[in-house]
Amino acid sequence: SGSAAPPVMLGSTVSGTTFSWTASSQNGITGFSASGTGNTIPGQVMYDTSSSAGSVVYVVTPSAAGCVGAPVNYILTVNPLPKISPIAPQTICSGSTSSAVVPNSNISGTTFSWTAYAGNNLSGYSYTGTGIIPAQTISNNGTGSDSVVYTITPVLNGCQGPSVKFVILVNASPLVNLPANQSICSGASSTPVILGSNSNGATFSWTASAPANISGYLASGIGNIPAQTISNTGTSTGNVTYAITASTNGCGSVSQNYEITVNSSPVANVTPVSGTMCDGATTNISLSSNLNGTAFSWTANASAGITGAANGTGSSIQQTLLNSSPNVQTVTYVVTPVANYCAGQPDTFLVSVNPGINIQFSPSMQSICSGQNTVPVSINASATGVIFSWISQSNGISGVATSGTDSIPIQTLVNNTGTADTADYIVTANFAGCIGVKAVYQVVVNSAPQIILPADQTICAGTASSSILLSSSTPGTTFSWTGTSPNGVTGYLANGTGATIPAQTLNDTSAMNGSVLYTITPSVGGCIGPTANYTIHVNSSLTINHITPQNICSGSNSQQVILSANMQGVSFSWTASSSGNLTGFVTAGTGNIPAQTIFNNANSLDSVVYTISASASGCSGSPLNYVLFVNPVPLVNTAAGQIICGETNSALVNITS
Numbered sequence: 001s002g003s004a005a006p007p008v009m010l011g012s013t014v015s016g017t018t019f020s021w022t023a024s025s026q027n028g029i030t031g032f033s034a035s036g037t038g039n040t041i042p043g044q045v046m047y048d049t050s051s052s053a054g055s056v057v058y059v060v061t062p063s064a065a066g067c068v069g070a071p072v073n074y075i076l077t078v079n080p081l082p083k084i085s086p087i088a089p090q091t092i093c094s095g096s097t098s099s100a101v102v103p104n105s106n107i108s109g110t111t112f113s114w115t116a117y118a119g120n121n122l123s124g125y126s127y128t129g130t131g132i133i134p135a136q137t138i139s140n141n142g143t144g145s146d147s148v149v150y151t152i153t154p155v156l157n158g159c160q161g162p163s164v165k166f167v168i169l170v171n172a173s174p175l176v177n178l179p180a181n182q183s184i185c186s187g188a189s190s191t192p193v194i195l196g197s198n199s200n201g202a203t204f205s206w207t208a209s210a211p212a213n214i215s216g217y218l219a220s221g222i223g224n225i226p227a228q229t230i231s232n233t234g235t236s237t238g239n240v241t242y243a244i245t246a247s248t249n250g251c252g253s254v255s256q257n258y259e260i261t262v263n264s265s266p267v268a269n270v271t272p273v274s275g276t277m278c279d280g281a282t283t284n285i286s287l288s289s290n291l292n293g294t295a296f297s298w299t300a301n302a303s304a305g306i307t308g309a310a311n312g313t314g315s316s317i318q319q320t321l322l323n324s325s326p327n328v329q330t331v332t333y334v335v336t337p338v339a340n341y342c343a344g345q346p347d348t349f350l351v352s353v354n355p356g357i358n359i360q361f362s363p364s365m366q367s368i369c370s371g372q373n374t375v376p377v378s379i380n381a382s383a384t385g386v387i388f389s390w391i392s393q394s395n396g397i398s399g400v401a402t403s404g405t406d407s408i409p410i411q412t413l414v415n416n417t418g419t420a421d422t423a424d425y426i427v428t429a430n431f432a433g434c435i436g437v438k439a440v441y442q443v444v445v446n447s448a449p450q451i452i453l454p455a456d457q458t459i460c461a462g463t464a465s466s467s468i469l470l471s472s473s474t475p476g477t478t479f480s481w482t483g484t485s486p487n488g489v490t491g492y493l494a495n496g497t498g499a500t501i502p503a504q505t506l507n508d509t510s511a512m513n514g515s516v517l518y519t520i521t522p523s524v525g526g527c528i529g530p531t532a533n534y535t536i537h538v539n540s541s542l543t544i545n546h547i548t549p550q551n552i553c554s555g556s557n558s559q560q561v562i563l564s565a566n567m568q569g570v571s572f573s574w575t576a577s578s579s580g581n582l583t584g585f586v587t588a589g590t591g592n593i594p595a596q597t598i599f600n601n602a603n604s605l606d607s608v609v610y611t612i613s614a615s616a617s618g619c620s621g622s623p624l625n626y627v628l629f630v631n632p633v634p635l636v637n638t639a640a641g642q643i644i645c646g647e648t649n650s651a652l653v654n655i656t657s
Contacts, residue, residue: 001046001047001048001049001078001079001080001081001159002045002046002047002081003045003159004043004044004045004513005043005044005045005046005076005078006043007040007041007042007043008041008058008074008076009039009040009100010038010039010041010060010062011039012062012064012069014062014069015064015324016041016063016064016065016231017061017062017063017064017069018037018038018062018064019037019039019060019061019062019063019107020035020036020037020060020061020063020626021035021036021037021059021060021061022034022035022043022058022059023035023036023041023056023057023058023059023076024056024057024157025055025056025057026054026055026057027048027050027052027054027055027123028047028048028049028054029046029047029054029056029560030046030047030049030378031044031045031046031047031077032044032046032243036333037186037437039589040514041058041060041074045509046076046078046190046487047074047078048078048079048080048081049080049124051078051079051080051107052080052107052108053077053078053079053157053405054077054078055075055076055077055078056072056075056078056357056613057073057074057075057078057544058073058075059071059072059073059078059467059521060072060073060074060211065449070456076570078158079158079159080106080159080160081154081156081158081159081160081161081162082106082107082110082154082155082156082161083105083106083107083154083161083162083201084104084105084112084152084154084161084163084164085102085103085104085105085106085625086164087101087152087164087166087178088104088166088200089166089168089169089171091135091168091169091170091171091220091249091250092138092168092169092170092171093170093171093173093249093251093252094138094139094140094170094171094172094173094248094251094468095137095138095139095173095364096137096138096143097135097136097138098135098137098138098249099135100132100133100134100135100138100393101132101133101150102132102616103131103132103133103152103154103164105154105161107156109154109156109157110154110155111130111131111154111156112130112131112153112154112155113128113129113130113152113153113155114128114129114130114133114150114151114152114153114166115127115150115151116128116130116148116149116150116151117148117149117151117285118146118147118148118149118170119146119459121140121141121142121146121172122138122139122140122141122142122147122148123139123141123144123248124136124138124139125138125148125168125184125359129365131555131611132596133150133152133166136168138170139155140170140171140173140316140480141172141368142172142173143172143198143199143200143203144172144199144200145169145170145172145249146169146170146172147167147168147169147170147231147235147397148167148168148170149165149167150166150167150168151163151164151165151167152164152165152205153167154580156433162564164587165400165579166582171248171250171251171547171630172198172248172251173248173251173252173253173254173255173315174197174198174202174246174247174248174251174252175197175198175199175246175253176195176196176197176244176245176253176256177195177196177197177198177245177312178193178195178196178244178256179193179194179258181258181259181260181261181500182260182261183260183261183262183340183341184230184246184260184261184262184263184265185262185265185340185341185342185343186230186231186232186233186262186264186265186394186569187229187230187231188229188230188342188529189227189228189229190227190228190230190260191227192225192226192227192230193224193225193258194224195223195224195225195244195246197246197248198251198630199246199248199249200248201432202246202247202248202253202431203221203246203248203296204223204224204245204246204247204473205221205222205244205245205247205657206217206220206221206222206225206244206245206258207220207242207243208220208240208242208243208279209240209241209243210239210240210262210290211234211236211238211239211344213232213233213234213238214230214231214232214238214239214240214262215230215231215233215259216228216229216230216231217230217240219336223583224304225242225244228334230262230387231262231335232262232263232265232322233262233264234264235264235291236264236291237261237262237264237340238261238262238264239259239260239261239262239516240256240259240260241257241259242257242258242259242260243255243256243257244256244257248338261525262340262384263339263340263341264290264291264340264342264508265338265339265342265343265344265345266289266290266291266294266295266335266337266338266339266342266343266344266456267289267290267291267337267344267345267406267434267557268287268289268296268335268337268344268345268346268347269287269288269289269290269347270285270286270287270335270347270349271285271286271287271288272285273349274349274350274351274352274354274438275351275352276328276351276352276354276432277353277354278353278354278433278435279321279322279323279353279354279356279357279434279436280320280321280322280356280437281320281321282318282319282320282321282386283318283319283320283321283433284316284318284575285316285317285318285333285349285646286316286353287314287315287316287317287335287336287337288315289339289344291339292339292342293339293340293341294336294337294338295333295338295339296314296315296333296336296338297311297312297315297335297336297338297339297498298311298312298313298333298334299311299315299333299334300312300319300331300332300333301329301331301332301333301334302321302329302330302332303329303330303331304325304329305323305324305325305327305329305355306321306322306323306324306325306331306353307321307322307324307330308320308321308322309321309442315627317333317454321351321353322356323353323354323356324356324618325382326355326357326382326383327355327383328352328353328354328355329352329353329355330341330350330352330353331350331351331353332348332349332350333348333350333351333418334346334347334348334350335347335348335349340387352473354431354432355382355383355431356382356383356428356436356437356593357381357382357383357386357434357436357437358381358382359379359380359381359388359427359429359436359437359439360379360380360382360428361377361378361379361439361441362364362377362380363377365441365442365443365444365480366372366442366443366444367443367444367446367525368412368413368443368444368445368446368451369446369448369525369526369527370413370415370416370445370446370447370448370527371412371413371414371448372412372413373410373411373412373413374408374410374411374412374413374443375410376407376409376410377407377408377410377425377441378405378407379407379408379427379441379594381429381431381436382552383431383536384538385431385432386429386430386431386436387401387424387429387430387431388406388428388430388440389404389428389430390403390404390405390408390425390427390428391403391425391426391427392423392426392443393423393424393627394423395421395422395424395443396413396416396417396421396640397412397413397414397415397417397421397422397424398416398450399411399413399414400413400423402510403603405656408425408656410623411423413443413445414445415445415446415447415448416436416447416448417447417553418447418450418472418473418474419447419473419474420444420445420446420475420476420525421444421445421447422442422443422444422445422472423443423445424440424442425440425441425442425443426439426440427439427440427441428436431654433447442555444525446474446524446525446526446527447474447524447525447527448527448528448529448530449473449474449477449523449524449529449556450473450474450522450529450530451470451472451479451520451522451529451530451532451535452471452472452473453468453470453532454468454469455518455534455536455537456533456534457536457537458535458536458537458538458539458540458617458618459506459537459539460538460541460617460618460619460620461489461506461507461509461537461538461539461541462505462506462507462541463502463505463506463515463586464504464505464508465479465500465503465504465536465551466503467500467501467503468496468500468518468534469499470499470500470501470520470522471499472522472524472529472632474522474524474529475524476524476525477496477523477524477529478498478499478519478522478523478524479497479498479499479520479522479523480495480496480497480523481496481501481518481519481520481521482494482495482498482518483495483516483517483518483519484502484516484517484519485514485515485516485517486514486517487508487510487512487514487515487555487568488508488509488510488514489506489507489508489514489515489516489538490506490507490509491504491506491507492504492506492516492536494648501518501520501534501543506536506568507538507541508538508539508541509540509541510539510540511540511566511567512540513537513566513617514537514538514540515536515537515538515540516535516536516538517533517535518533518534518535518536519531519532520532520533520534520535521542532571537607539616539617539618539619540567540619541619541621542566542567542570542611542615542616542619542620542621543566543626544563544564544565544570544614544621544622544623545563545564545566546570546624547561547563547612547624547626549626549627549629550628550629551628551629551631552598552628552629552630552631553630553632553633554598554599554600554601554630554631554633555597555598555599556597556598557595557596557597558595558596558597558598558628559595560593560594560595561610561626562592563591563592563593563595563612563614564620565614565616569617570614570616571590571615571616572591572592572612572613572614572617573588573589573590573612573613573615574588574589574590574591574593574610574611574612574613574626575587575588575610575611576588576608576609576610576611577608577609577611578606578607578608578609579606581600581601581602581603582598582599582601582606582607582608582630583598583599583604584596584597585598585608585628586600593610593626596627598630599630600630600631600632600633601632602632603632604632605629605630605631605632606629606630606632607627607628607629608627608630609625609626609627609628610625610626610628611623611624612624612625612626613623645648
């Protein structure tokens with residue numbers, strides 16, 4: 001049906017035969033020519049609109065030479081074209097399975113073939129087939145709807161009916177686009193969660209779940225997830241999990257999870273909770289929390305007079321607090337715990353600091369001489385209600401009270417150590433159980449200084465004495481002194497001060513040894529010690545008594561020379577010298593100069609010079625020269641003898657020596 005029949009060529013065994021024909025159909029075939037002539041029944045497009053095969057009967061009558069032959073029937077069968085019954089389109093979601101499609105036709109026995117095409121985003125469908133279009137799981141990897149179009153062709157008795165399009169609309173499954181998960185602190189508000197999808201027009205629904213210690217969250221909802229104030233009463237981090245599904249065109253997405261992490265809020269535990277401490281003591285405050293890994297910071301607010309309080313961080317507060325005021329003062333610490341970047345509720349606690357005790361003495365100190373009385377000492381402090389007690393350290397000083405309370409009484413203190421020393425009174429102040437910083441009150445007791453002298457010295461008159469160095473076992477001792485001579489020594493200093501009596505040239509013109517007596521007085525710190533005497537012994541000046549020179553003849557004996565001086569106990573020594581013409585004299589000796597036989601071998605007067613030295617008590621006088629003159633013995637020079645005649649005069653004889 002609907003296709004052109006091939007032309008029918010007519011022929012006869014009789015030459016020249018012509019043909020005529022008529023056509024008729026008993027079952028509704030259309031499109032054929034009802035009659036015609038010629039050797040050919042032309043091809044014609046015929047239609048059979050029924051559901052069964054029909055036919056056109058051609059009655060062909062041949063004629064030749066006026067003779068009409070017997071009609072012949074030619075039957076042309078026209079098969080109807082099969083038609084496919086309408087197929088409703090299907091709509092599925094990506095990943096879902098379509099329903100199987102069984103094509104139907106208005107004519108039984110019809111067979112079907114089909115092909116399919118679709119966009120590049122679809123997969124999972126069959127491209128070709130015959131008969132039933134099977135159920136298929138088709139996926140849409142795009143972001144919108146897409147279709148698989150099936151072209152179904154019916155075939156019956158070799159006749160192909162009109163193709164029919166069958167469409168499976170595959171809606172893409174939307175994806176949920178989520179922002180990054182968030183983390184909040186317990187009791188804080190979350191940030192709204194804005195949901196998105198790869199599919200336009202997607203709608204969202206969600207449910208939420210969390211551990212029992214998490215509260216404040218919405219259990220379910222549609223659209224975006226709103227801000228919520230969520231609390232975590234546990235000791236560890238908890239999560240609220242939102243299972244989110246997107247829908248587009250009735251297709252839901254795979255559920256995706258979004259998490260809000262809710263960190264527990266740490267709770268600060270302060271040990272001790274509060275307390276009172278002494279001035280200068282160190283706090284020992286331990287900080288802990290219900291959560292591991294908690295960090296702590298604090299601020300310190302100190303009242304007037306408190307120093308040492310400061311803001312800080314750590315697990316303990318160790319601060320040395322000083323209170324310079326006369327009253328109890330406080331420090332308020334506010335501790336903030338932080339764990340997992342979450343700050344807990346601040347905890348406030350108070351530390352009371354007793355006042356510092358500034359001990360005051362009146363008088364502030366004393367300095368006395370050994371054997372004197374102290375003055376009473378009053379003890380006070382800036383704070384009221386302070387109790388004082390004291391003990392002492394005598395340090396070698398006698399008369400020191402060993403202990404007491406409140407004031408320090410009058411005492412007679414004696415220091416025989418030879419040096420200035422102190423009696424120390426260690427005072428302890430007690431305020432409300434707080435022992436203040438100890439203070440020491442000192443009484444300086446100057447010892448009576450003792451003089452340390454070198455040995456007395458002895459000098460010769462007219463010579464310089466040695467410097468006299470004065471010292472004492474008592475540091476800081478000063479000295480004053482006076483000098484006297486009971487026996488006429490001159491040249492000494494009558495008085496002076498200082499640690500040295502200087503060298504002096506002393507003279508004694510008497511025949512007796514003299515001396516100079518120095519009386520020395522030491523003092524230190526206003527304290528005068530006992531005097532001491534120092535003596536310089538001065539031996540008198542020594543003078544050798546004059547000796548009358550002697551005059552002797554060569555070869556004769558000199559007289560013994562008795563040596564003497566202006567004082568007794570003198571020792572003498574002497575040496576002798578001459579020009580070289582004299583012999584027989586003693587060249588040196590001690591004591592008196594003995595008698596000697598001395599010869600003058602010259603022809604002129606010569607002398608022996610004796611240099612006499614004298615000493616007594618280690619002192620030497622001025623040397624004295626004694627001269628012994630030795631005259632030569634004259635000799636007669638012998639003249640030549642004369643021979644004369646008698647009664648003649650001899651020559652004059654000159655006699656020489």
